[in-house]
Amino acid sequence: MKQIIAMGGGGFSMEPENPLLDTYILNQSGKNNPKICFIPTASGDSDDYISRFYTFFEKQECQPSHLSLFRPPTRDLESFILEKDIIYVGGGNTKNLLVLWKEWDLDVIFKKAWEQGILLAGVSAGSICWFEEGVTDSYGDRLEALKCLGLLEGSNCPHYDGEKDRRPSFQAFVDSRKITPGLAADDGVAFHFIDKELHKIISSRPNAKAYKVYNENGVKEVELETTYLGSL
Numbered sequence: 685m686k687q688i689i690a691m692g693g694g695g696f697s698m699e700p701e702n703p704l705l706d707t708y709i710l711n712q713s714g715k716n717n718p719k720i721c722f723i724p725t726a727s728g729d730s731d732d733y734i735s736r737f738y739t740f741f742e743k744q745e746c747q748p749s750h751l752s753l754f755r756p757p758t759r760d761l762e763s764f765i766l767e768k769d770i771i772y773v774g775g776g777n778t779k780n781l782l783v784l785w786k787e788w789d790l791d792v793i794f795k796k797a798w799e800q801g802i803l804l805a806g807v808s809a810g811s812i813c814w815f816e817e818g819v820t821d822s823y824g825d826r827l828e829a830l831k832c833l834g835l836l837e838g839s840n841c842p843h844y845d846g847e848k849d850r851r852p853s854f855q856a857f858v859d860s861r862k863i864t865p866g867l868a869a870d871d872g873v874a875f876h877f878i879d880k881e882l883h884k885i886i887s888s889r890p891n892a893k894a895y896k897v898y899n900e901n902g903v904k905e906v907e908l909e910t911t912y913l914g915s916l
Contacts, residue, residue: 687712687803688835688877690811692842692869694888696740697733697774697807703740704888704913705874709770709805710746712876718769722750725784726776726809729754733774746770753784762793770803773810778830779822781809791833798835808842811875815840817863819854827853829863836877839866844895846871855903865898873910885910 689712694705710718722737724730729752741748751757751764758764765771771794773781785791798804804814812818813832817839820830827849829839841854850868857863867875867882872889875882885894887910894908 685801686798686877686879687801688798688814689803689805689874690814690836690840690869690877691805691807691874692811692844692894693808693846693871694874695807697736698871699888700736700740702872702888703744705872705886706740707744708874708886708913709772709803710744713769713803715769717745717747719747719749719767720770720772721765721768722748723771723773723806723810724750724776725753725773725790726778726781727774728776728780730776737772737774753788753790761788761790762796765790765793765797766800766802768797768802770805771797773804773806773813775806775808775810777822778809778812778818778820778832781813782830782832785813795833795835804835811842811869812840815866817866818842819850819857819863821847829857836880839863840875841866841868841897842871844868844870845892854897855905858897858899859903861899865896867908868895868897868905870894887912888914890914 816834819841870892872892876884
C-alpha cells in the first residue's frame with residue numbers, strides 16, 4: 685500500500701501542544717514502534733527544527749531519526765531511507781529542497797520508498813513536493829507555481845487560510861492555467877492518499893477546511909469533507 689499524508693500546516697513545528705496530526709501519521713504506519721525519519725532539507729537542516737522534531741517524537745511510541753544532507757549519516761542514503769517506516773518532510777524552501785534532493789538522488793530514493801510501502805508525509809514544502817505542482821514562496825518576493833516530483837496528480841497549496849496571499853494566488857494561477865487544478869489545505873489540514881487516490885481529509889483544528897480548486901468557465905472552489913480528529 686502506497687501512502688502519502690500531505691499537511692497544509694500544523695504538526696509539531698506549528699502546533700507543538702496539538703499532537704493530533706502527528707499521532708495520526710504514526711498510526712498509519714501499521715507498526716507498534718515505527719521508525720520515523722525527519723527530512724529537514726527545506727529549512728537548510730535547521731538545528732532548531734531538528735531539535736523540535738526530537739522533542740516531540742521522543743515522547744511518542746516510535747524510533748525517531750533524521751537525515752541531514754549537510755552532515756550525512758552515511759554514504760548509502762538509499763539503505764538508510766529504505767529501512768524506515770515513515771519519512772516526514774519539514775517545511776521551508778521547496779525549490780531548494782527539490783534541487784538538493786535531485787543532486788543526492790533522493791527524488792529517486794523516495795519514490796522507491798513509497799512504492800515499497802514506506803509512508804511519506806510532510807508539512808508545507810513537505811506537502812507540495814509530492815504533487816505535480818505547488819504554490820511556493822521559495823523565490824522570496826511573491827508566490828509562484830513550481831514543478832514538483834509528481835507522485836500525486838495535480839497541484840497543491842498549503843497555508844490556504846494562514847497566509848493572506850495564498851488563496852488569491854492559487855486561484856489566479858488555476859484561472860490563468862499557470863498551474864494545474866488541485867487541492868488547497870488550511871493550516872491544520874492533511875490529505876491522506878492511498879495508492880494515489882485521496883482516501884481521507886483530516887484536521888487538527890475544528891474549523892480548518894480543505895478545497896478543490898479548478899477551472900470551469902472561470903475558477904471554482906469547492907469545500908471538501910474534512911474529519912476533525914479531536915472529535916473521534
